[in-house]
Amino acid sequence: MTKTPDSDSAPLQIITGKARLAGVLGWPVSHSRSPALHNYWLRRYGIDGAYVPLPVRPDQFEAAVRGLQAAGFRGANVTIPHKEAACALADELDPSAQRAGAVNTLVFEADGRIRGLSTDGSGFVASLEASGLRLPASGRALLLGAGGAARSVAAALQDGGVQVAVTNRTQERADTLARLLPGLEVVPWAEWEAGLGGYDLLVNTTSLGMEGGPDPLFCPSLKAASQALVVADIVYVPRQTPLLAEAAQQGLKTLGGLGMLLHQARLGFREWFGQDPVVDAQTEAALTASL
Template sequence: MSDEQQNSGPPPSQIPLSAVIGWPIAHSRSPALHGHWLARYGLPGAYVPVPVRPDDLARVLKVMPKMGFVGANVTIPHKEAVLKIADIVTDRASLIGAANTLIFREDGQIHADNTDGYGFITNLTQNAPDWQPAAGAAAVIGAGGAARSVVASLLESGVPELRIANRTRIRAEQIKADFGAKVVIYDWAQAGNMLEGATTVVNATSMGMLGHQPLKLPLDALRPGAVVTDLVYTPLMTEFLTEALRRGCKVVDGLGMLLHQAAPGFERWFGHRPEVDAELRQAVL
């Protein structure tokens, strides 16, 4: 039995609590997601949004286990900072440079993991079951924290080449330095060129999200049949996905990544592996 299994779940006398912590946090859909699972499986427990200022993060994390919390999800702006506070950091969280899932162990230690890459790949394979990562290059737009999760998971899945473009080139260069020779950097002005021959294309920026600037990228080089996905899920069908669909691509929206990345944490905290299905999508939407 692994350390995670031994230390997941609360003492039998305690109702397990979990949370999503961020600043701000009111917009998060995670409480609806985990609340749906708790109700669906009839499990004791609660999942709540907890707004935490950056200056208070370490103090809050130290006191949460004493209040009955068995773990937490972490979102902006704390995903990098928790790595310095956690006692145990998984290899993938360390490589990505961010954590989104915490387990408060019975021995008092904080275990930090990153399940974003798992959520990303599981969403792709569920909604594009014919996707073959080794069939051609992958092109990733963006080089922030979410992009690092995507890059790590795509390379692990076996893509032969990973092309990346970011408005600030130095962040793309850092990804190449961290992830190695398969990463090829394209200047932002030439980002449209990296789509040529790519069989997997990912928007890992917030461009195209409601209230954000649109993703202005020429899509002429997109090949029909390529799998195109957007991490943005408000709206579900972004202009980027709509145009890719028009060009004959297989498109996958970003909501599934949110749903799938939540499942490992839920299982560790509440002791039940949850299902990601149409009913859950509706509950979260």
């Protein structure tokens, strides 16, 4: 059977000794749907390869990366809590990763170098645009969290002319991010809910609300928000987080994390497997089925 890129069916995937390998490093990593997405694309394009989940403790991160590189992997995605460690480990950073100080995609070169890329921010913006939720030219955004994803998303929004503020449960991390990205405002965690009326976009970049996360029931009050506020959550398991459910109840527009996952994944797939995949209805349906 000849596999065509537009086929809905997925024939048996044959993996040979020449297979190209990649994966996702995280702790935890069981929630990640990146394996479902990348393996769908591998089947769709008839590529001899595999993409696997790689649960790695923070104190074992560098050893794991070096081991994957030695084993012939082409690279890996990096998720919570390794994005800043990946940035420090990379030999070369793309402009987005350099600016954000965080990496979500590692590429292992044939000469032994490790390139670090940051696609979270561009993936988030692409997801916004694909959903028709473009912000005003001088819009204001508030980000919850100050980790690797927040760094990338904040940088991408700033590049688009958005005024960005950040709030974090640990004030020190928010202050560090503000020093990294000039022009970024810091809002105390205890005060952000009351100030929602001054923003056009709220983005949860933390794992709060994630199935298996630190607080899967995370659901702050959005009563102070204007009706123009767009509420986005980069968590995609569950698809309807408590934060998004609260936003919908308040009549606000919402954006889940699935679109960001889809759009940020394209560059890594192209680097590792040599094919620029499409993000279309078929892709979204295949990934939704895995949820």
